[in-house]
Amino acid sequence: MKKDIQIPEVSDVFMAVVKEYNPEFQCNDWNVYIINNKLVDLEMIMIISKGYDDENGLETSTMRHKVEKLQAKSFAKVELLMGDVLKISNSFNVSFFEGSQLYDKKYVFDKGALKESSLRTIPLLKKRGILVK
Secondary structure (H helix, E strand, C coil): CHHHCCCCCCCCEEEEEEEEEECCCCEEEEEEEEEECCCCCEEEEEEEEEEEECCCCEECCCEEEEEEEECCCEEEEEEEECHHHHHCEEEEEEEEEECCEEEEEEEEECCCCCCHHHCEEECCCCEEEEEEC
16 A cells, blocks of 8 residues: 555755866856765665746656666766756656665755855865755
8 A cells, every 4th residue: 555655754865956167068067966975875766857947837858867876975967957947947856775775855956046146065076066955
């Protein structure tokens, strides 16, 4: 039964959008990272992302990403955000295994949140970005 399924609360796993220089194209890009601030590794991480603006009826394609293993106190780049997507809300549904336990959490960067004035240093990344807990 659905009510018998227990999915524990996620802690110490974050999503961040970071503005960083891309030397290949000589421009600044906005990249999405998943951060594992736990003392244990995460396995079989599935990330489903989507941009949307309910007010204007805008919606992006759904993107799916997989990270086999994310070591403790580490991070992985997930995707590049294009300029138009920065202006709308962006959600990331993240599912992963910690040991044999399944975890699931939705992270949302609200419309208007991805802007220069919101950038802060993210300790584990040592880069400036916007963090969602």
